[in-house]
Amino acid sequence: MFRLSRRFAIALATTSSVLASPVLAQSDFASCLQDIKAEAMRQGVDGSVADRAFQGLTPDRKVVDLDSRQPEFSLTYAKYVGNSVSADRIARGQQRLAQNRSILDTLQGQYGVPPQYIMAFWGIETNYGGYMGDFLVVRSVATLACMTKRREFFSNETVQALRILSLNHMTSPQMRGSWAGAMGNMQFMPSTFMKWGVDYDRNGRIDLWHSLPDAFASASNFLRGIGWKPGLPAAEEVFLPQGFPLDQADTTIEKPVSAWAAMGVRKAGNAALPTVDAPSSILLPAGFRGPAFILYPNFKAVMNWNRSTLYALAVTILAQQIAGGPPVMQMPPADDEPLSRETVIDMQNRLARLTLYTDEIDGLLGPKTRSAVRLYQKRIGMPADGHPTPEFVRRLQQQR
Numbered sequence: 001m002f003r004l005s006r007r008f009a010i011a012l013a014t015t016s017s018v019l020a021s022p023v024l025a026q027s028d029f030a031s032c033l034q035d036i037k038a039e040a041m042r043q044g045v046d047g048s049v050a051d052r053a054f055q056g057l058t059p060d061r062k063v064v065d066l067d068s069r070q071p072e073f074s075l076t077y078a079k080y081v082g083n084s085v086s087a088d089r090i091a092r093g094q095q096r097l098a099q100n101r102s103i104l105d106t107l108q109g110q111y112g113v114p115p116q117y118i119m120a121f122w123g124i125e126t127n128y129g130g131y132m133g134d135f136l137v138v139r140s141v142a143t144l145a146c147m148t149k150r151r152e153f154f155s156n157e158t159v160q161a162l163r164i165l166s167l168n169h170m171t172s173p174q175m176r177g178s179w180a181g182a183m184g185n186m187q188f189m190p191s192t193f194m195k196w197g198v199d200y201d202r203n204g205r206i207d208l209w210h211s212l213p214d215a216f217a218s219a220s221n222f223l224r225g226i227g228w229k230p231g232l233p234a235a236e237e238v239f240l241p242q243g244f245p246l247d248q249a250d251t252t253i254e255k256p257v258s259a260w261a262a263m264g265v266r267k268a269g270n271a272a273l274p275t276v277d278a279p280s281s282i283l284l285p286a287g288f289r290g291p292a293f294i295l296y297p298n299f300k301a302v303m304n305w306n307r308s309t310l311y312a313l314a315v316t317i318l319a320q321q322i323a324g325g326p327p328v329m330q331m332p333p334a335d336d337e338p339l340s341r342e343t344v345i346d347m348q349n350r351l352a353r354l355t356l357y358t359d360e361i362d363g364l365l366g367p368k369t370r371s372a373v374r375l376y377q378k379r380i381g382m383p384a385d386g387h388p389t390p391e392f393v394r395r396l397q398q399q400r
């Protein structure tokens with residue numbers, strides 16, 4: 001009796017905010033799990049591993065809720081980098097680097113990734129192992145596969161999680177992570193774990209939670225695999241010369257480093273840029289009044305880890321300072337404000353009416369929206385940096 005009513009209560013709690021029909025949804029969930037099990041068995045997982053992992057499994061309502069939340073505001077450079085690259089995080093990164101110097105140097109020799117970058121990813125992903133997430137990974141990724149629109153992506157993640165279990169790297173109750181299934185010190189998704197994980201301490205298991213050698217080697221292996229090449233850093237702060245054509249500061253425009261140097265671009269502090277021809281871009285993350293950066297090819301490798309420009313910039317800036325490099329010299333403007341989704345949608349609609357924007361009205365400040373912002377800035381005689389300041393938004397709203 002008690003068990004029945006308790007189960008019923010849980011089913012209700014699960015369904016009230018998420019599912020229209022508890023009975024149908026439960027059977028859908030079960031059949032979705034069976035499909036995942038079949039695919040896992042095709043990939044060599046023993047059926048009993050899937051049965052054990054899925055036994056009594058229910059969708060996690062919290063995960064569905066978190067997945068449906070969309071950010072209300074776009075982040076500003078000042079806020080994002082300020083939060084991600086604190087003095088404390090730099091200091092602790094330096095400490096961790098010193099403590100792990102010899103293995104990190106060895107890994108650099110093997111994979112070509114400098115120690116400060118491994119420390120920076122570690123610091124930003126989990127605050128050096130401080131918060132790795134407490135969600136049951138199998139439950140999270142199975143919920144996302146079966147209860148959201150991203151079935152294909154998360155079905156595969158669930159299959160890969162089952163492969164991790166079948167290889168005895170971890171047990172299901174131990175395998176915990178973020179609500180979206182990112183695991184361990186470096187927050188690897190199950191597919192990343194399976195593809196790039198390294199059992200560096202050779203105890204027979206890849207353990208990204210408790211073994212720092214495994215975590216560091218896996219991160220190095222992953223970063224090399226997604227394009228990191230020894231040599232240049234990911235990005236550096238630069239000074240732009242007076243009269244620099246702002247429409248060239250666009251991540252879709254690439255020129256050899258030497259071409260930027262010939263235009264008068266110098267490293268912040270006025271040292272010369274490296275004399276190489278690597279393709280590179282100029283980024284103004286807070287508009288022309290803020291800092292400028294040159295993005296080298298390794299910036300793309302960092303973005304292959306996480307497709308956010310601000311994330312990649314934060315990793316780069318943190319890495320540079322962990323290695324004892326200077327902080328960013330140019331301050332972002334104090335009046336830069338995050339734009340709400342609503343404001344960006346309004347902006348996109350207005351730019352679309354002016355035929356400057358033809359892409360989707362999605363409330364996201366992507367490269368196409370920035371291009372349209374540039375076109376309107378040129379039209380009204382503002383510096384064309386593609387960065388919508390509060391003043392820009394006001395002027396766009398006032399036009400008729």
Ligand SMILES: [Ca+2]
Pocket residue numbers: 198199200201202203204205206207211214
């Ligand atoms: Ca190991």
